[in-house]
Each structure stands twice: as structure tokens, then as C-alpha cells.
Amino acid sequence: MAAGANEVGVELLLSGEYEAVFCAVRPPGHHAERDRAMGFCIFNNVAVAAVKALSMGVERVFIVDFDAHHGNGTEHIFYNTPRVFYFSTHQYPFYPGTGSEKENNDHILNVPMREGSGDAEFKSVYSGIFREAVRKFKPQIILVSAGYDLHRDDPLTSLEVTDDGVEFIVREIVNAGRELSVPLLFTLEGGYNLNALRRCSRRTLEVLTESI
Ligand SMILES: [Zn+2]
Numbered sequence: 787m788a789a790g791a792n793e794v795g796v797e798l799l800l801s802g803e804y805e806a807v808f809c810a811v812r813p814p815g816h817h818a819e820r821d822r823a824m825g826f827c828i829f830n831n832v833a834v835a836a837v838k839a840l841s842m843g844v845e846r847v848f849i850v851d852f853d854a855h856h857g858n859g860t861e862h863i864f865y866n867t868p869r870v871f872y873f874s875t876h877q878y879p880f881y882p883g884t885g886s887e888k889e890n891n892d893h894i895l896n897v898p899m900r901e902g903s904g905d906a907e908f909k910s911v912y913s914g915i916f917r918e919a920v921r922k923f924k925p926q927i928i929l930v931s932a933g934y935d936l937h938r939d940d941p942l943t944s945l946e947v948t949d950d951g952v953e954f955i956v957r958e959i960v961n962a963g964r965e966l967s968v969p970l971l972f973t974l975e976g977g978y979n980l981n982a983l984r985r986c987s988r989r990t991l992e993v994l995t996e997s998i
Contacts, residue, residue, distance in 0.1 A: 788813060788828075792835035792973055799927065799969035800842050806960075806970045806994045808932075810987065814975040816857030816931045817882060825882060830859045831973050832931050836870050839927050845869060848925035850916065851876070852908075852955055853933020853975040854943035856885025860931065861894055868893045871923045875899055875911055875936075877945050895919055901944040905951035908936075912958040920962040928963045932990065933975030937982040952986045956993045970994070 788811035795807035815832055817825030836847045849864075851857045851874040861884065864870040871893045876885050878898030885896045897911050920928070938946045947955075963970045972990060977983035 787811070788815065789831045789834040792831045792971070793838045795971045795973070796835050796838040796842065796927070799971060800839065800844070804969070807972070808987075808991060808994065809971065809973040811974050814853075814933065815973070816851060816853060816860050816933070816975050817855070818859045820859075820863050824859065825855070826976070827859065830863060832857075832929050833860055833863045835929050835971055835973065836864065839929075840869060844926045846871070846923060846925045847927055847929060848920055848923055849873065849929045849931065850959055851931035851933070851975070852936055853931055854935040854940065854945050855881055855933065855976060856896065857931055857975075858882045858884040861885070861889065861896075865891075865894065871895070871919065871925065873897070873916060873919055875908065877901060877903075877943055880943070893923070899945065902946055904938070904946035905948055905954065908947055908951055909954050912955045916958060917962055920966070924966065925968060927968055928959065928970050930959055930970065930972040931975045932972045934977030934983045934986040935975075937977070937979060937986060939979040939982040940977070942976070942978050949982075949985055949989060953989045953993060956990045960993055
């Protein structure tokens with residue numbers, strides 16, 4: 787159902803019925819590889835969404851992944867697919883071990899973040915290198931692996947991003963989409979402090995609603 791929600795979300799966006807979709811799904815997906823479940827993830831939901839968009843005629847899909855963990859599955863699935871750009875910020879070194887800058891190519895852009903990185907570091911990345919990457923790639927749809935485990939209250943990770951920091955990231959993503967007039971699909975990834983997850987999901991919805 788999580789993977790299917792992502793497919794339906796893409797259909798709704800490409801039909802022009804909606805400008806933005808938020809898939810409030812469990813389980814998450816970005817660790818799942820093409821042929822195997824991994825790290826709480828069964829199917830790679832955002833990859834399913836990307837493939838759906840490509841199959842419906844979209845030429846360039848941009849995936850942005852701000853989950854605290856690297857989306858190894860998403861990177862591997864599209865490693866040789868230049869029509870899909872994968873941008874990820876994640877705590878590094880950390881689970882699952884992938885996500886170094888050495889893995890980058892012309893459509894894979896890992897920005898590893900040190901343990902303890904907070905709002906200032908994330909703001910600089912999302913207002914800078916992220917926005918430049920979207921402008922250069924000119925996607926026709928933006929998919930977001932929205933993992934709220936980057937929050938400082940998350941029990942599994944060691945990043946120090948606050949509610950305001952999360953909102954800043956979401957605004958940069960929404961503005962990147964607005965600049966190119968492309969639809970946005972957010973899909974839930976991690977987030978293990980339920981209060982932080984609730985607050986940050988809500989802020990995301992508020993930003994999305996404002997932008998319409
Ligand atoms: Zn995560």
C-alpha cells in the first residue's frame with residue numbers, strides 16, 4: 787500500500803489534478819534495494835514513484851532525500867539511470883554505510899553531514915548546492931524522501947536539526963519546485979520520535995498548503 791500510494795500520487799500529479807501530494811505511509815522505502823528488503827523498508831516507495839513517472843513519459847525526475855540515513859536503495863536502483871537525479875543529505879559515517887562523495891556521478895549527489903550538524907549546515911546546503919542542482923537538472927517532477935529522523939529529538943540519529951530547520955529545508959524544496967513549475971510528491975521515510983514526526987509533518991503540510 788505504501789508503494790501503491792506513491793504510484794497513485796504520481797498519477798494525481800501528472801494528471802494536473804494536484805500540485806503537491808504527501809504520502810503519509812509506513813513502512814519507509816529508501817533502504818530497500820531492487821531485489822531485497824532492508825532497514826525497515828520492504829519496497830522502495832520513492833523509486834516506485836520515479837519509475838511510474840518515467841513510464842508516464844516524464845523525462846527527468848529529481849529525488850531529494852533529507853532522511854538522516856543514506857538512501858542506499860534509491861542510489862543503487864538509479865545509479866545507471868541519468869534521467870533520475872538523486873540528491874541526499876545524511877549523517878555520515880552512519881548506517882547503512884553508503885553515501886560518501888566518492889559515489890557521486892553526474893546524477894548522484896551525496897552531501898554527507900557530520901554527526902552534530904544542525905540548522906546552519908543544513909540551511910547552507912539546501913539554499914545552495916541543492917537549489918543549484920535542481921536548476922541545472924531541470925526536472926519535470928520532484929520526489930521527496932521526507933525522513934524526519936534528521937530532527938534533534940530523534941532517538942536513532944545524531945543530527946541537531948530543529949523544527950525551524952526542517953521547515954527551512956521544506957521551503958527550499960517547495961521553492962525549487964515552484965521556480966520550475968513542477969509538481970512535488972513527498973513520501974514519508976524515517977522519523978522515530980513521534981512528537982517530532984508529528985510536528986514536522988504538520989509543518990510540511992502547512993508549507994505545501996501555503997504554496998498553492
Ligand atoms: Zn532514516
